[in-house]
Amino acid sequence: ACGQPPAVTNQPTTAPAQPTAAGGEQPTAAAPTAQAPAQGSSMPAVEWRMGTSWPISLDTIYGGATVLAERVAELSNGMFKITTFPAGELFPGLEVVQNVSQGTVESGHTALYYYVGLDPAWAFGTSLPFGLTAQQQNSWLYHGGGEAAINKLGQNFNVISFAAGNTGTQMGGWFRREINTVADLQGLKMRIPGLGAQVLKNLGVVTQTLPGGEIFQALSTGAIDAAEWVGPYDDEKLGLPDAAEFYYAPGWWEPGPSLHAVFNLDAWNKLPKEYQNFIRVAAWESNMNMLAKYDALNNDALERIVAKGKKLRVYSDEIMNAAQKASFELYAGYESAAFKEIFPSWNAFRQKIQRWHQTNELPFNVFVKNNPI
Amino acid sequence: MQALLRLSRIIDTFTEWVGRLAYILVPVVVGVGVWNVANRYVGRAIGRTLGSNFYIEAQWYIFSMIFLLGAAYALKHNEHVRVDVFYSNFSPKRKALVNLLGTLFFLLPFCGLLIYFGWPYVEQSWRIRENSPDPGGLPRYIIKTFLIVSPILLIIQGISEAIKYFAAFRGVLDPSQVVVEEKETKL
Amino acid sequence: MYEWLGPAMFLGALVILGIGYPVAFSLGATAIVFGIIGVSLGIFDPIIIRAMPSRIFNVMSNYTLLAIPYFIFLGSMLEKSGLAEDLLDTMGVLFGPIRGGLAISVVVVGALLAATTGVVAATVVAMGLISLPIMLRYGYNKELACGVICAAGTLGQIIPPSVVLVVLGDQIGVSVGRLFLGSLIPGLLLAAALAFYCWIVALLKPEMAPALPLSARSMSGAALAKRVVQVMIPPLLLIVAVLGSIFFGIATATEAGAVGALGATLLALANRRLTWKNFIAVCDATMRATTMVLFILIGSTAFALVFRALSGDKFVFDLMANLPGGAWGFLIVSMLIVFFLGFFIDFFEICFIVIPLFVPVAKALGFDLVWFGVLLGANLQTSFLTPPFGFALFYLRGVAPPGITTGDIYRGVVPFIAIQLTIVVILIFFPQLALYLPAISFGR
Ligand code: NA
Ligand code: NA
Numbered sequence A: 001a002c003g004q005p006p007a008v009t010n011q012p013t014t015a016p017a018q019p020t021a022a023g024g025e026q027p028t029a030a031a032p033t034a035q036a037p038a039q040g041s042s043m044p045a046v047e048w049r050m051g052t053s054w055p056i057s058l059d060t061i062y063g064g065a066t067v068l069a070e071r072v073a074e075l076s077n078g079m080f081k082i083t084t085f086p087a088g089e090l091f092p093g094l095e096v097v098q099n100v101s102q103g104t105v106e107s108g109h110t111a112l113y114y115y116v117g118l119d120p121a122w123a124f125g126t127s128l129p130f131g132l133t134a135q136q137q138n139s140w141l142y143h144g145g146g147e148a149a150i151n152k153l154g155q156n157f158n159v160i161s162f163a164a165g166n167t168g169t170q171m172g173g174w175f176r177r178e179i180n181t182v183a184d185l186q187g188l189k190m191r192i193p194g195l196g197a198q199v200l201k202n203l204g205v206v207t208q209t210l211p212g213g214e215i216f217q218a219l220s221t222g223a224i225d226a227a228e229w230v231g232p233y234d235d236e237k238l239g240l241p242d243a244a245e246f247y248y249a250p251g252w253w254e255p256g257p258s259l260h261a262v263f264n265l266d267a268w269n270k271l272p273k274e275y276q277n278f279i280r281v282a283a284w285e286s287n288m289n290m291l292a293k294y295d296a297l298n299n300d301a302l303e304r305i306v307a308k309g310k311k312l313r314v315y316s317d318e319i320m321n322a323a324q325k326a327s328f329e330l331y332a333g334y335e336s337a338a339f340k341e342i343f344p345s346w347n348a349f350r351q352k353i354q355r356w357h358q359t360n361e362l363p364f365n366v367f368v369k370n371n372p373i
Numbered sequence B: 001m002q003a004l005l006r007l008s009r010i011i012d013t014f015t016e017w018v019g020r021l022a023y024i025l026v027p028v029v030v031g032v033g034v035w036n037v038a039n040r041y042v043g044r045a046i047g048r049t050l051g052s053n054f055y056i057e058a059q060w061y062i063f064s065m066i067f068l069l070g071a072a073y074a075l076k077h078n079e080h081v082r083v084d085v086f087y088s089n090f091s092p093k094r095k096a097l098v099n100l101l102g103t104l105f106f107l108l109p110f111c112g113l114l115i116y117f118g119w120p121y122v123e124q125s126w127r128i129r130e131n132s133p134d135p136g137g138l139p140r141y142i143i144k145t146f147l148i149v150s151p152i153l154l155i156i157q158g159i160s161e162a163i164k165y166f167a168a169f170r171g172v173l174d175p176s177q178v179v180v181e182e183k184e185t186k187l
Numbered sequence C: 001m002y003e004w005l006g007p008a009m010f011l012g013a014l015v016i017l018g019i020g021y022p023v024a025f026s027l028g029a030t031a032i033v034f035g036i037i038g039v040s041l042g043i044f045d046p047i048i049i050r051a052m053p054s055r056i057f058n059v060m061s062n063y064t065l066l067a068i069p070y071f072i073f074l075g076s077m078l079e080k081s082g083l084a085e086d087l088l089d090t091m092g093v094l095f096g097p098i099r100g101g102l103a104i105s106v107v108v109v110g111a112l113l114a115a116t117t118g119v120v121a122a123t124v125v126a127m128g129l130i131s132l133p134i135m136l137r138y139g140y141n142k143e144l145a146c147g148v149i150c151a152a153g154t155l156g157q158i159i160p161p162s163v164v165l166v167v168l169g170d171q172i173g174v175s176v177g178r179l180f181l182g183s184l185i186p187g188l189l190l191a192a193a194l195a196f197y198c199w200i201v202a203l204l205k206p207e208m209a210p211a212l213p214l215s216a217r218s219m220s221g222a223a224l225a226k227r228v229v230q231v232m233i234p235p236l237l238l239i240v241a242v243l244g245s246i247f248f249g250i251a252t253a254t255e256a257g258a259v260g261a262l263g264a265t266l267l268a269l270a271n272r273r274l275t276w277k278n279f280i281a282v283c284d285a286t287m288r289a290t291t292m293v294l295f296i297l298i299g300s301t302a303f304a305l306v307f308r309a310l311s312g313d314k315f316v317f318d319l320m321a322n323l324p325g326g327a328w329g330f331l332i333v334s335m336l337i338v339f340f341l342g343f344f345i346d347f348f349e350i351c352f353i354v355i356p357l358f359v360p361v362a363k364a365l366g367f368d369l370v371w372f373g374v375l376l377g378a379n380l381q382t383s384f385l386t387p388p389f390g391f392a393l394f395y396l397r398g399v400a401p402p403g404i405t406t407g408d409i410y411r412g413v414v415p416f417i418a419i420q421l422t423i424v425v426i427l428i429f430f431p432q433l434a435l436y437l438p439a440i441s442f443g444r
Helices: A059-075 A093-102 A120-126 A134-143 A146-155 A194-202 A212-220 A232-238 A265-270 A273-307 A317-333 A337-359 A361-370 B002-045 B053-076 B092-127 B140-169 C005-018 C023-040 C046-060 C067-080 C083-095 C101-116 C120-137 C142-157 C163-172 C176-204 C221-247 C253-270 C276-309 C312-321 C326-344 C347-353 C355-364 C369-384 C391-399 C406-429 C432-442
Strands: A046-052 A080-085 A107-110 A159-166 A189-191 A206-208 A246-249 A258-264 A311-314
Touching: A046 A059, A046 A093, A059 A080, A059 A107, A059 A159, A059 A232, A059 A258, A059 A273, A093 A107, A093 A159, A093 A258, A093 B092, A093 C046, A120 A146, A120 A258, A120 A337, A134 A146, A134 A159, A134 A258, A134 A337, A146 A159, A146 A337, A159 A265, A159 A273, A189 A212, A194 A206, A194 A317, A206 B053, A232 A273, A258 A265, A258 A273, A337 A361, B002 B053, B002 B140, B002 C067, B002 C253, B002 C276, B053 B140, B053 C046, B053 C276, B092 B140, B092 C023, B092 C046, B092 C276, B140 C046, C005 C023, C005 C276, C005 C312, C023 C046, C023 C276, C046 C276, C067 C083, C067 C163, C067 C221, C067 C253, C067 C276, C083 C101, C083 C120, C083 C221, C101 C120, C101 C142, C101 C176, C101 C221, C120 C142, C120 C391, C142 C163, C142 C176, C142 C369, C142 C391, C142 C406, C163 C176, C163 C347, C163 C355, C163 C369, C176 C253, C176 C369, C176 C406, C176 C432, C221 C253, C276 C312, C312 C326, C312 C355, C326 C347, C326 C355, C326 C369, C326 C406, C347 C369, C355 C369, C369 C406, C369 C432, C391 C406, C406 C432
Parallel strands: A046 A080, A046 A107, A189 A206, A246 A311
Antiparallel strands: A107 A258, A159 A258
16 A cells, blocks of 8 residues: 555645656557547636645556546547646645545545545445455446445545556565564554554554655664555665565555545536546546556566565465454444445455456466466 | 733733643653654563554644644744844834734734635534544544634734734834844744 | 746745745735735636645644654753753863864864754854853954854754754655765764864964963863763763664654653753753743744745745746756756855745755756755755854854954854855765765665
8 A cells, every 4th residue: 555645745846747747658559538529619628636645756656647637638639637736736645535525626636545534434445455356346346336335425525536546456565574473463563554554453563654755764774664555666666675575465455456536526517528428438547557557567576676585475374364354353343334334235246256256267367377388 | 002902911821821831742742752762662572562553643743732832922922933134123113013014914814814724624624523544543633623723823812912013113112122032942 | 828926926925024024924925915816817716725724734744844843852952951051161171272272162062062953043052152252252353253153053954963954854855864864974074174174274373263371271181081071971972862773773863853852851850950940941942943943834835835826836847947057057056046045034944935846856857865955955054154144143143242243243154154165066076975874874
């Protein structure tokens, strides 16, 4: 989890982001496109701002916002402009939903689980520990009632949101020493935010949320024993491979986290139908593009990390089992009405889709792993 | 005028007490800071979880309260730094005028702006009883309330300052007495 | 169409600040004035100002800025408990017999206090009160005496730890620990250069910095040695506690500050110098100075928001990024801007208003930000010294004996400003001076 945007400086320090600046690469042919409707004077000029939770240095995740903005501009022949802002430029990266809700800006790009302090149910929008993979998350959002559930919750906050990015399964973090048992977790000091932190805390870990900019120093000096960020590509940028020896998989607290484009509901409702459609289409593209891009970049980064002699480890079954149990105990304890409403259907969907993937995709993966060619 | 000056004295006394509350928090923030370092090592040594987001967040909650509650006190004691290229050469009466106009046209509008735009933000936080996103963290609506409290305290003290500077400008009070110069505690 | 509004706002701020009302609220008022202009010209929607509370909240929850009260507390504690005064006294006796020795002892004490606290006021006031009368009594040149006190007093800003570096690290977005380590060598270099200058002056013009007469050496060798060890212990312990815990990775800068604050209290206690009255005075001073700094930040966050809404940042970015001479052009211009602004506005204002405009350009040009930060720190340090608006000058003027004029102080600092600028230039050509220590400590 990026958990907290890195080095959220109190003062904006980054360049004004042009929609074309640090964004993702142009997606290639396979991405869905919408035909621009007949042009004419009926297309009003609209200019929106999009505040994000990301620094420009997290280019892939920030690209979730810029790809969307670029595509919307293209589809509308430049009539609908969305300018993206890195975290901190307009407001801090962890306050996107609050500000979109109030109308400070019309739109934002963020991870909805940053807002579990507003309502724990926001976690469904991004990822729950031992929840869904990216593929499953998309399935739930688009065809399992997920998007509707998130947007029903969003009504309480005067926002509507669409998935616009996914990092894929994140890594399980960097450790200065090996951990094999639950006993090894006792008193371990780890940088991890969100529900994953909640679960680990119940297992005896001292969890802490540090901004990205401080993680390297804290980990390399032993101020903390472990830290998780995103995955090989982004972890490498923070320098984490130089700070610790052991790299754990998987990031069971975020098997397939979605990022969302969030819109102020009043602003959204005033938008012409075509423009609403442009946003939906662009969000789909952004959603697909980020996942594809991360999967491509993480390959190479992982190879570089392994070449450095860093030791890859997989969480032991003991820890995974304890964490899974603690996770579902946690879910049972939430008082939030929205959480209680969404959980049963989400959970039923999870069980069903896991059975399906285990029936078919899993044997294939197992075979490929055991019989490399 | 005398009634206004009486009001000013009441406000000054009030601000003085709020300021004391703020500086009593200074040793507390030192204590919590040391505790956060210590428990990492002590906790590891005895293999138990001592640290928590409670203390980590308490540290910056107290830090915030120090300067948000202290702002009006600092105003009263002329502690907010100025660019005094010209100001330092002004006569006391002229300084009083600068301060009077500054209070009315700079301080009060800015605090008004903070309250006006802060209100919906704080109200939203209270309405949903906004919490910390981190386990064991503290409620956010409480500390966010200080975003409103601080400019209110500043406005109250600003009224007192305006009264004093007005009195000084009109010659009711001795300007050189009102325009205090306190530099000793700056960086 | 209205690109000029950004620069106009910047100039407007300088004008409004010049009136002399406190900076925090003057910046806020500038934001309101130009906000109204921007809204009435239809450049932006006032609703964007709703980001203000979020931005202030971000200041409140900023872990880096949390170090500020700790370092201020530490510095005030040393000053108010008299530990700083003892140190200076003893050093004066130790170095007094040498030609220029008093001036050198001021530099040494300045560097030691700098390495413990980084609070300019504490150092300048203490040294101004104690050493200036002594230097004058023994025939030191007035200007030299004033200059060396001011210069040594500001060493605290470049020798870590320092509040200035904390704020700078936060503004630039680099780890404060790295910035601390990066400025250690340049800071010591500067201290050495100051001492060397005093020595040279005493050599060439003995009448400017004479040695103390024999009658003024009040202590015998053994007693003096014991005294030196005694007064050196408190600052050295604190240096080890604060810098050591950062260097060896025991604590972050903020944590080291907290430990240092406790350490200073315990040292004052151990020296039987901690009265209740002193303790309250330290808390009071810490709260005042912290509030002062944080409120400039709040004012400037309002300024920056409106400045951004007027696209002023884009204007500056384009301007700076397209300077002739590329990286060199930018480096020279940015350093000159910082230096010249230092004449008129104070360190914190520069840091909060101007630095955010430089950082994206520096990043885009591929500068090492730790090095850039150390450079800025060294450059900004001169702002404490440059007339007419320099904190160090005010403090000294506040405590100087009657015979000293403002002119003496202004003229006295000139050679020291030149020395500081020389260090900046050396740093530009030898980045390793700033990058070596962070590299060996953090391994990158
Ligand atoms: Na220092
Ligand atoms: Na200056």
